[in-house]
Amino acid sequence: MTHDLDSIRRRIRALRALTTENGCTEAEAMAAAAKVMALMAEYGLDQAAIDAPEWQEECAPTQGRSGPQDDLWLMIAHVCQCSAVFRHGVGPRQVIYLGRAPWPEVATYLHQVCFGVVERASAGFRAGLEYRRLRKPHTRAKARRSFTEGLVDRLAAKVLDYARRHLGPLNKAATLAAHAEMGRRYRLQSSRPIKGAGLSRRARDFRAAGSAAGQTVSINPAAATGPRAPALLPGA
Numbered sequence: 001m002t003h004d005l006d007s008i009r010r011r012i013r014a015l016r017a018l019t020t021e022n023g024c025t026e027a028e029a030m031a032a033a034a035k036v037m038a039l040m041a042e043y044g045l046d047q048a049a050i051d052a053p054e055w056q057e058e059c060a061p062t063q064g065r066s067g068p069q070d071d072l073w074l075m076i077a078h079v080c081q082c083s084a085v086f087r088h089g090v091g092p093r094q095v096i097y098l099g100r101a102p103w104p105e106v107a108t109y110l111h112q113v114c115f116g117v118v119e120r121a122s123a124g125f126r127a128g129l130e131y132r133r134l135r136k137p138h139t140r141a142k143a144r145r146s147f148t149e150g151l152v153d154r155l156a157a158k159v160l161d162y163a164r165r166h167l168g169p170l171n172k173a174a175t176l177a178a179h180a181e182m183g184r185r186y187r188l189q190s191s192r193p194i195k196g197a198g199l200s201r202r203a204r205d206f207r208a209a210g211s212a213a214g215q216t217v218s219i220n221p222a223a224a225t226g227p228r229a230p231a232l233l234p235g236a
Contacts, residue, residue, distance in 0.1 A: 006054045008043055012036050013050070055181055058104040059094045060111040062086070068149045069118055072156050073111060079163035080107035081174040083182035098185070099178045106167070114155050121151055121213040125206075143206045150207035154214025 018024045018032035039045070063069060070086070073095045077084035082099035084107075097107040125131055125147045134140045163170075 005043070008039060009045070009050050009054070012039055012045070015039075053101040055098060056101040056104045058097045058108040059087070060097065060108050061115065062093055062095050063118075064093055068145065068152045069115075072114060072152045072159070075156050076107050076110045076114070076159060077178075078175060079160065079167060079170065080104070080110070081171045081178065082107045083175070083178040085182055085186055096186075098182050100174060103174075110159060114159065117155060117214070117217055118148070118151060121210070122148065125209065125213070130209075142203060146203040146206035147210035147213075150210025150212075151214045152210070154211045155217070158214070158217065 015032040015036045019029050020026055024032070040050070060073075062073060066086070074084055077097055077099075080097070080099065081103045082097045084098075085096050087094045087096055095111065097104040097111070099107070122144065126144070131140065131143055134143055
C-alpha cells in the first residue's frame with residue numbers, strides 16, 4: 001500500500017454512499033457494493049482500516065541546525081502517536097509530524113509552544129551577564145548547548161507528564177504505523193549522535209540554569225474535544 005491509500009479509502013466511502021436510499025437504482029447499488037468488495041480485497045483492507053482517520057501532515061519550525069532540542073520534537077511525536085522527520089533544503093529547517101488525524105495537530109501545538117519557550121529562554125540566557133562575560137566563540141557555543149540541554153530535559157519531563165495525565169496511554173501500534181507511513185513517503189536518514197557538552201563546573205552551571213528556566217512553565221489542558229490541545233503557561 002502506498003500513501004494513495006487515503007484516496008482509495010475515500011473512493012470506497014463514496015461507493016458505499018451509492019445506495020437505493022440515496023436515489024440509486026438497485027443495479028447501481030449492487031454494482032457499487034461489488035466494487036467495494038473488490039477494492040477491499042485488492043488492497044487488503046478491512047473495516048477498521050476504512051473507518052480509521054486519514055493520515056495528516058503538519059509542519060513546525062525548528063532551529064537552523066540540529067541540537068538538543070531535536071530530541072524534544074521526537075519525543076513529542078512519540079507521545080502524540082506520530083512519526084517525525086526533519087526537512088532540510090529550501091527555506092527554514094522544519095519538523096514534519098505525520099499521524100492519524102487529529103494527532104499531528106496536537107503534536108504541532110505542543111511543538112510550537114515549546115519552541116517559543118526555547119527561543120525566549122535562550123535569548124534571555126544570551127543577554128545575561130554570565131554569558132556575556134564569555135569571550136571565545138567555542139566557549140559561548142558550549143554554554144548555549146549546556147543551557148539548552150538543561151532546558152530541554154525539563155520541558156521533556158513536563159510534556160511527558162502532561163501526556164500521561166491527559167493524552168492517555170501510549171499507542172505503540174499507531175506510532176509504528178505512522179513510522180511505516182513516513183518511510184513510504186520520505187527517504188529517512190539516521191541522525192548522528194549529538195556530542196555532550198562535557199561535565200565541567202561551568203557546563204553544569206549552565207545546564208542547571210536551563211533546567212531552572214524550564215521549571216518556570218507548566219502544561220495545562222485547554223478546553224477541546226477529542227485529544228485536548230495543551231497550553232504552556234508561565235508559572236508552575
